[in-house]
C-alpha cells in the first residue's frame with residue numbers, strides 16, 4: 001500500500017526514533033497529532049510527550065498523524081483503518097488514543113482521524129472494546145469545551161506528571177468496566193471527564209459541577225521539552241528545538257500565554273546545554289551525524305533570565321542557533337552577536353499594534369522611539385531584513401492607529417536605506433485579532449469582516465511603493481473559524497462534524513445547522529458565565545476583568561459587567577457574505 005511505503009521511507013530518514021517491543025501487559029498508546037507529519041514533527045509538546053511516555057517501561061507509545069488527502073483516500077478505498085507509524089498497529093487496537101492539540105483550526109482533523117481509525121466519534125457511543133480517547137495539549141489550558149463530546153478524558157494543563165498518574169490509574173482499572181474507570185479518573189487532580197460534567201438544562205454555559213485544577217509540574221527543571229527525533233521532513237528540518245522557558249511575565253491583554261500558565265518558568269543554561277550535549281552524543285553513538293543547529297523556543301526570549309550565560313555556552317558548542325521573535329527594545333548584545341555568528345540575516349519582532357496608544361491599551365507598551373532605536377541597533381549590525389507581526393481589529397483600534405502603522409513601516413524602510421542596506425526587506429505579517437478565552441480580551445467582540453478588509457487594503461495600498469516592503473495576512477475565513485472555536489462550548493460538536501462532512505466548508509456547515517455566529521463573535525461582556533470558567537479560579541477571572549476595564553480606561557468594579565463596546569455586532573450574514 002502506498003501509505004505504508006511512504007511511512008517506511010519517512011522513518012528511514014528520522015534520527016532518534018523510539019522503537020520498543022510491546023509486551024502483552026504493556027499499555028499501548030497511539031499519540032496523535034491532528035495535522036500532517038510535516039506540521040506535527042515541529043511541535044515541541046508532541047515530541048516531548050512522546051519521549052516522556054516511552055520512558056515508562058510499561059508503556060509503548062507510537063505516533064500517528066493526519067494522512068495527506070491521497071493517503072486518506074487510499075485508506076478508505078482499501079478499507080484499512082488508520083495505523084501508527086512505528087509498528088503499524090491500528091489506532092482502534094490501542095488502549096489509549098491520545099491527541100496532543102495546540103490549535104483550534106485542527107479540531108476538524110481530530111474528527112477526520114477518528115473516522116479514518118474507525119473509532120466512534122462521540123465518547124457516549126464508545127464501548128468497553130474501544131480505546132480511551134484522551135485529549136491534552138495547549139488547548140486544554142484555555143478552553144477544552146468544544147472538544148468535550150469527543151473526549152473520554154482530558155488532561156488540563158501540564159501533561160508530564162498528570163499523564164503518568166492517569167496511566168497508573170488505567171493500569172489499576174484494566175479489569176474494571178469502562179464506566180467505573182472513568183468515574184475514578186474523574187476524581188483525579190487535573191483530569192477532566194467531560195461526560196461527568198453536569199449542566200443546568202440545555203444551557204451549556206451554566207454548569208453546576210466543580211472546577212478542574214489546571215496542572216503544573218512540581219519541578220519544571222525536571223522536564224526539559226525538546227525534539228528528540230530529528231527529520232528533514234518537517235518545517236525546522238534537522239534543528240534540535242528546545243524550550244528554554246514557558247509562560248511569559250508581560251501580560252499582553254490579547255495573549256493567553258501570560259494568563260494560562262500559572263507562572264513564568266525558565267530552565268537553567270546547564271539543563272539546556274546538557275540536553276543538547278547528551279542528544280548529540282546519543283545520535284553519534286547510534287551512527288548518525290551530530291546536531292548542527294539548535295532552535296531556542298520561548299514566548300519571552302528577552303525575559304529569559306540567563307540569556308548571556310546561555311549564549312556563551314551555545315557559542316562554545318559551535319552550533320547554528322535560531323530564535324523565535326524577540327522584543328526589539330530588549331534584545332541583548334550577547335544574543336545579537338550569537339545570531340550574527342550563525343549568519344542570521346532576518347530578525348523577527350512583534351510590535352502587534354501600529355500606535356503607541358494602542359500598544360498601551362493592549363499592554364505591550366513599547367514606544368515608537370524604542371522600536372526605531374532597537375531596529376537601528378539590529379540593522380547597524382548588518383542584519384538587513386526585519387519581519388514584523390501586527391494585528392488589525394484590536395479592541396479600541398481606530399483608523400489613526402492604522403495610519404501610524406503605515407508611518408512606522410515607512411520610517412523603518414528609510415532606516416534600512418540610511419544604514420546602507422538597499423536590498424533589505426521588511427515583511428509585515430498582519431493577522432486579524434481573534435479574542436481568546438482566558439485573556440482580558442475574552443469578552444471583546446471581533447471586528448466585522450468589512451472593517452478588517454478595509455484596514456488591510458489601506459495598509460497594502462499605502463505601502464505598495466515603499467521600498468522592500470511586503471504585506472501578508474492570514475485568510476479572514478480561517479480567522480473567523482478560529483474565533484468561533486476559541487469561545488464556544490460543547491454545543492459546537494455538531495458544527496464540527498458538519499464541517500468535516502462538508503469537506504471543511506464551515507460556512508456552509510454553519511448555515512446548514514443554523515449556527516448563530518454573532519453569539520461567538522460578538523461582545524460577551526453581559527454573559528453571566530463562559531464555557532471555560534471551570535478551568536480558572538475566581539482570582540484569575542477578577543484579574544482578567546480588571547485588565548479588561550483598564551484597557552478601556554474604566555475604573556474596576558468587581559461584579560459589574562465589564563462594559564459593552566461600541567462596535568456593531570457581527571452577524572451570521574456578515575460572515576456568510578465575507579471572503
Ligand code: SF4
Pocket residue numbers: 248249250251252255256257258299300364
Ligand atoms: S505577546 Fe509575547 S510578550 Fe506579550 S504576553 Fe504574549 S508572549 Fe508575552
